[in-house]
Every structure is written in C-alpha cells, then in structure tokens.
Amino acid sequence: MSTLVVASSAGNVLVWIVWVVAGFSCLAAGVAVISFTNPFFSALALIGNLASLAVMYLLLSAEFVAAAQVLVYAGAVVVMFLFVIAYVGPRHETPWSGGPGWQTVAAVGAAAALLVEIVVAIGLEAGGSLSHSGEVGAAFGSPGWIGRVFLVDHLLAFEITSIVLLVAAVGGVILGTHVRRVQGEGVAG
Amino acid sequence: MLGPGVAWYIAVAAFLFGIGALGVLIRRNTLVVLLSLELMLNAGNLALIAFSRHFHNGAGQIFALAVMAIAASEVCVGLGLVVALNRKQLSLDVDKLSELRG
Numbered sequence: 001m002s003t004l005v006v007a008s009s010a011g012n013v014l015v016w017i018v019w020v021v022a023g024f025s026c027l028a029a030g031v032a033v034i035s036f037t038n039p040f041f042s043a044l045a046l047i048g049n050l051a052s053l054a055v056m057y058l059l060l061s062a063e064f065v066a067a068a069q070v071l072v073y074a075g076a077v078v079v080m081f082l083f084v085i086a087y088v089g090p091r092h093e094t095p096w097s098g099g100p101g102w103q104t105v106a107a108v109g110a111a112a113a114l115l116v117e118i119v120v121a122i123g124l125e126a127g128g129s130l131s132h133s134g135e136v137g138a139a140f141g142s143p144g145w146i147g148r149v150f151l152v153d154h155l156l157a158f159e160i161t162s163i164v165l166l167v168a169a170v171g172g173v174i175l176g177t178h179v180r181r182v183q184g185e186g187v188a189g
Numbered sequence: 190m191l192g193p194g195v196a197w198y199i200a201v202a203a204f205l206f207g208i209g210a211l212g213v214l215i216r217r218n219t220l221v222v223l224l225s226l227e228l229m230l231n232a233g234n235l236a237l238i239a240f241s242r243h244f245h246n247g248a249g250q251i252f253a254l255a256v257m258a259i260a261a262s263e264v265c266v267g268l269g270l271v272v273a274l275n276r277k278q279l280s281l282d283v284d285k286l287s288e289l290r291g
Contacts, residue, residue, distance in 0.1 A: 008191075011191050012191045012192060015191040015192030015193075016192050016193060018192070019192050019193050019197070023197070023201045026201060026205065027201065027204055027205060027208065030204075030205050030208040030209065030228050031208060033208075033212065033221075033224050033225065033228060034208060034209075034211060034212030034215070034216060034221070034224075034225055034228075039218055039220045039221050039224070042220075042221050042224050043220075043224060046224055046227060046228070049205075049228065049231065050231065053231055053234070053235060056198060056201070056235060057235075057238055059192060060195075060198065060238050060239055060241075060242040061242060062238045062241070062242070062250050062253075064250070065234075065238060065250050065253050065254060068254060068257060069234075069257070072257050072261060073227075073231075073257070073260075076261065077227070077260065077261060077264050080264060080265075080268055081220065081223070081224065081264070081268070084220065084268045084271055084272060085220055087272065087275070088220075088271065088272070088275045088281065091218055091220075091281060093216070093217055093218045093221070093282075096215060104215060107211065107214035107215045108211065108214075108215075110210070110214060111207050111208075111210040111211035111214060112207065114206065114207055114210050115203055115204065115206070115207035115210075118203040118206060118207075119200075119203055122199055122203070130194060130195045130196040130199065130243060132190075132194065133190040133194065133195050133242060133243045134190070134245070135190065136242065136245055140242075140245070140247075141250065145247070146247070146250060146251075146254075149247040149248075149250075149251060150251055150254070153247070153248075153251075154248070154251045157251060157255055161254075161255050161258045161259075164258060164259065164262050165258055165261065165262055167262070168261070168262030168263075168265045168266055169265060171265070171266050171269065172265040172266060172268075172269040175266065175269035175270060175272070175273050176269055176272060176273070
C-alpha cells in the first residue's frame, strides 16, 4: 500500500515537472514569436510553442489532438508560413517601433485588459470547482474514441468543417490566380 | 488527475492568449500578425481541451479539432492575401495597407 502511495506521489512530481517545463517553454516561445525581428525566426519559435502545447495536451489525456496538433500545425501550417516568408523575402521589423508612443501603450493596456478579463471571468464562473478533476478511462482521447464521438455525435460539425476547408482552398486558389490574370491583361493592354 | 489541476492549464492559456493579442496589436508585419493569431487560437484550444478533461466531455476535443481546421483555412486565405499583396508590389505593413478605406 505504501509502495503504491510512493509511486503515485513520484508520478505526481514527475507530471508537475513535465508541466512546468512545457508551460514555461510554451509561454517563452510565445514571447519569442512576437519579439523576433525576423519573421522566419518567429515561425520557427511557433514550432516550439506548438510542441510544448502538444505535451500539455498529452498531460490532459488528449492523445489524438496532440498528434493532430503536431501534424497539422508543425507539418502543414508552419511549413506554409516558411514558404511564404521565403517567397516574400526578409522584411525585418522591430516590434516596438511602429506608430506613435500612445499606440504602443494602448496596445499593452488592451492586451493586459484582455488577460485580466479572462482571468476574472473564469475565476468568477468556475473558481473553486476547477481544482479537482476526477480520473478518466484509458479510452478518453484515443483515436477510436475521437472517431466515434466525431462521426456519431458531432457529424454535422465534421461535415461543415470539410466544407469550410474546401471553401478556403478555393479562396486560396482564386487569390493566387486572380492577380496573375489582371497582370497578364495589363501586359497585353 | 496527476500533476497540476485544470486551473493551471487555463492560466497558461490565458497568458498565451494575452501574448498573442499583444503581438497582433504591436506588430506591423502581416505575417507576424498571422503568427500571433495562431498563438491566440492555440490558447483557445488549450482551454477547450482543459475543460474537456475537467468535465469528461468529448465535445471540447471535437471543438479543438474544428478550431484547428478553421486555423488552417485562415492561414490558407491569409497567406494567399499576403502573396497577392506581394505580387502587386504593395507593402506588407498593416499600417500602410489602407486601400480598402472608404
């Protein structure tokens, strides 16, 4: 019995250590994304942010979402960002330089107000009840369970998501080709 | 549940959302503004998954997957706009993009 308690508390400490590392690297990578002058480095810092978020998803027993996060974001979204940054060329820009001083102060004030608002809203709504979460079964968050929930209970959301993705792909193609045609007409005329 | 309670995850999500909002507000480069938007969407995802774990309800994880698809769509259209702006030799500075202003 005491061995079980010791093992459980050791596991608890281990999860805390993993959480602290993941949480701080997540926030540090977030700060890095918005403070690098070169957008290329910002996109690379976003990968660190996504990876540490995936670790936290694993701690929250959301295995499938963690895998999808790494695949979709690091595999597709960040690669697309890197391609476009390479296409438009390096455009350095220092974070705090644009606009008059009062705008910067107002921006910091607005971001801080958002943060305070979120903390106050969640604290008031769910203050004490968030401290204790029960155990979940091993199936919670696994691919099979996600598939059943997604395709049985939330089928409409699944179908609408596919339509949104299709529309976005068509929009991307139209944005890409329209300009070329206008330029071609300009050259012909 | 081992380790920190759900409230700690929500705190990280709130701070991450604040960092992303600050990035959207202080940066002028369209690409970095889009990257900061990704930070905000990810903060929302983290909060959704934390609440999903807390309430033992799968809807939060489904919502997070839908948010990922929306984020991918947003990046597709946003980067398409950036490429189109670049082709027309327009500036990518969000302060100088005022052609739509009436």
